[in-house]
Amino acid sequence: MRCPYCRENDDKVVDSRVADDGGAIRRRRECLACGRRYTTYERVEEVGLLVVKRSGEIEPFDRAKLRAGVERAATNRLDTATVDAIVGEVEEELRTQGGEVGSERVGLAVLERLRSLDHVAYLRFASVYKGFEDLADFEREVVELQKTTAPKQR
Ligand SMILES: [Zn+2]
Numbered sequence: 001m002r003c004p005y006c007r008e009n010d011d012k013v014v015d016s017r018v019a020d021d022g023g024a025i026r027r028r029r030e031c032l033a034c035g036r037r038y039t040t041y042e043r044v045e046e047v048g049l050l051v052v053k054r055s056g057e058i059e060p061f062d063r064a065k066l067r068a069g070v071e072r073a074a075t076n077r078l079d080t081a082t083v084d085a086i087v088g089e090v091e092e093e094l095r096t097q098g099g100e101v102g103s104e105r106v107g108l109a110v111l112e113r114l115r116s117l118d119h120v121a122y123l124r125f126a127s128v129y130k131g132f133e134d135l136a137d138f139e140r141e142v143v144e145l146q147k148t149t150a151p152k153q154r
Helices: 063-074 080-097 103-117 119-129 135-148
Strands: 011-019 024-031 037-043 049-052 058-060 099-102
Touching: 049 080, 049 103, 063 080, 063 103, 063 119, 080 099, 080 103, 099 103, 103 119, 119 135
Parallel strands: 049 099
Antiparallel strands: 011 024, 024 037, 049 058
């Protein structure tokens, strides 16, 4: 570590302790050139989540953007707590996969949840996500929806 006083690159650690409730390690270092002491903090690098768009462009996961999309689809259908829960679950699911996820994975994770909650919100989200262009697209999706949500046999 470069000494902040004399810029020499030679030091020894004289003390290490946990800081920030375990979020960091604080080290006291002594410069071997000038003898002065300074402090460094070591933290875990935050694991970033990246979304690969259909265009191939990569951008950092944006929770607010996901939330806005779900909120739009859920207008007058689902309450805020439900929207928050969906966004939270989807984010958690994506983060456990980590690294890079395709944008279609994000959309599907939302659709999976909306399907069992509210069909109108599901269709709204699907229309944006799947880029519905006409009524036939909706009709096809509704047919799919009825198939996949047929009453379960007990
Ligand atoms: Zn120094």
